[in-house]
Amino acid sequence: MRIREGLVSLELPPQGRVNIPGGAPAFYNPHMHPNRDLSVLMMKYLAALRGAPFQAVETHAATGITSLRWHKEAPEAVTRTFSSDISTESIAVFQRNYALNAIDEKAYVIEETDGRKLLEKLRKEPIHFIEVDPFGIAIPYVEEALVTLDNQGILSLTNTNLSPLAGSYVNACRRRYTAVPLKNEFKHEIGLRIFIKKVIERGAEHDVAMVPVLAVAHQHFYKVFFRKVRGARRANELIGQIGFLLYCPNCLNRRTILHVNQSAARCEVCRHGFHYAGPLWLGPLVEDGVLEALQRIAAGMETLSPVTRRLLRMLEGDRDVPSVGYYQVPRLMKKWGLKEQPPIRKILRWTEGVRTHFAGDGFRTPLSHAELIERLSARLPVRIDVLEPAPWEADDGGA
Numbered sequence: 001m002r003i004r005e006g007l008v009s010l011e012l013p014p015q016g017r018v019n020i021p022g023g024a025p026a027f028y029n030p031h032m033h034p035n036r037d038l039s040v041l042m043m044k045y046l047a048a049l050r051g052a053p054f055q056a057v058e059t060h061a062a063t064g065i066t067s068l069r070w071h072k073e074a075p076e077a078v079t080r081t082f083s084s085d086i087s088t089e090s091i092a093v094f095q096r097n098y099a100l101n102a103i104d105e106k107a108y109v110i111e112e113t114d115g116r117k118l119l120e121k122l123r124k125e126p127i128h129f130i131e132v133d134p135f136g137i138a139i140p141y142v143e144e145a146l147v148t149l150d151n152q153g154i155l156s157l158t159n160t161n162l163s164p165l166a167g168s169y170v171n172a173c174r175r176r177y178t179a180v181p182l183k184n185e186f187k188h189e190i191g192l193r194i195f196i197k198k199v200i201e202r203g204a205e206h207d208v209a210m211v212p213v214l215a216v217a218h219q220h221f222y223k224v225f226f227r228k229v230r231g232a233r234r235a236n237e238l239i240g241q242i243g244f245l246l247y248c249p250n251c252l253n254r255r256t257i258l259h260v261n262q263s264a265a266r267c268e269v270c271r272h273g274f275h276y277a278g279p280l281w282l283g284p285l286v287e288d289g290v291l292e293a294l295q296r297i298a299a300g301m302e303t304l305s306p307v308t309r310r311l312l313r314m315l316e317g318d319r320d321v322p323s324v325g326y327y328q329v330p331r332l333m334k335k336w337g338l339k340e341q342p343p344i345r346k347i348l349r350w351t352e353g354v355r356t357h358f359a360g361d362g363f364r365t366p367l368s369h370a371e372l373i374e375r376l377s378a379r380l381p382v383r384i385d386v387l388e389p390a391p392w393e394a395d396d397g398g399a
């Protein structure tokens with residue numbers, strides 16, 4: 001069976017086009033088209049930034065579609081690619097597809113091996129872009145990748161191990177990511193921020209700052225691009241932006257703290273006990289200037305998925321209001337006792353809000369939670385259950 005994605009033709013064995021991870025010898029997942037689009041865009045962005053092409057690595061190549069797309073769609077960026085996969089069948093499919101797409105044999109190296117072994121072998125090679133896209137958790141590959149990557153290079157990580165990060169398996173999240181997740185209306189943002197935190201910590205162990213350049217949660221995957229910047233001072237700056245989220249399940253208040261000793265036991269709006277998540281990354285999910293550059297590059301490419309273009313538009317909100325956590329309109333309505341849901345565009349106007357790529361019915365606002373309640377209460381019959389203070393908490397003026 002032959003398919004096309006981007007500028008690449010792919011010849012797949014009949015069972016190659018499947019949606020279940022591990023379900024076929026040469027795994028091609030059409031739903032990951034936007035993921036690969038982002039990788040091509042980021043590669044072109046890096047080439048423009050450096051003003052020179054570079055060598056790139058793909059550790060989990062499967063059919064080879066991603067690195068084939070780099071060669072065909074970002075020829076100005078890539079001089080040579082190194083790819084690996086542990087599956088013999090994948091490697092055979094991959095090699096056939098390189099020939100089919102007439103890629104110069106000197107421009108690629110394919111190895112049937114573990115991705116970590118390939119990275120270790122390439123330590124002395126100049127490498128400016130590394131793509132890691134395993135089934136499940138990407139963390140076990142981070143250390144080899146960040147050591148092999150050149151300074152100012154980009155590490156692109158896809159993580160599909162989402163249930164622990166999004167709060168379905170709390171202990172697995174503690175084990176694998178050393179953090180407590182929280183299953184609320186913005187659980188995937190929390191999961192993404194925990195994932196970023198873990199990668200930053202891995203970098204910091206080597207006095208390296210793994211700076212998040214762009215972070216996306218879409219369908220069943222998280223994808224984050226990190227820039228490697230050598231230096232303990234830059235690593236310290238990132239570590240200084242790791243903290244905790246406090247979240248009130250009663251009135252939906254949320255705020256962040258850097259140290260647990262700053263935690264207030266109760267929500268200052270309704271006095272309900274806070275839940276917490278973390279440690280997690282509190283900094284921006286979109287680095288300054290990156291989204292505009294990717295949008296400009298995307299405008300000149302005809303073969304991107306419409307989903308990718310929409311993602312790039314929706315990410316503008318996440319860039320413009322870098323709050324930790326967003327609001328989801330139906331959840332607000334339910335929790336605040338509101339029967340009629342106003343159109344989201346009105347809510348955005350009332351709250352100086354923006355959309356978020358995480359959820360179609362979500363929005364971010366630069367307002368504090370108390371200010372948000374005040375703004376919406378002026379237009380809607382907001383009802384929040386405020387708990388009575390316990391007798392020992394009552395302010396009795398010191399009497």
Ligand SMILES: C[S@@+](CC[C@H](N)C(=O)[O-])C[C@H]1O[C@@H](n2cnc3c(N)ncnc32)[C@H](O)[C@@H]1O
Pocket residue numbers: 027028029032036059060061062063064065066084085086087090113114115116133134135
């Ligand atoms: C999610 S697929 C990769 C999909 C590919 N990046 C794409 O865009 O089509 C994961 C691949 O990793 C391979 N794999 C699993 N463990 C590996 C390891 N330790 N090193 C290298 N490849 C591995 C599997 O054989 C499979 O082809």
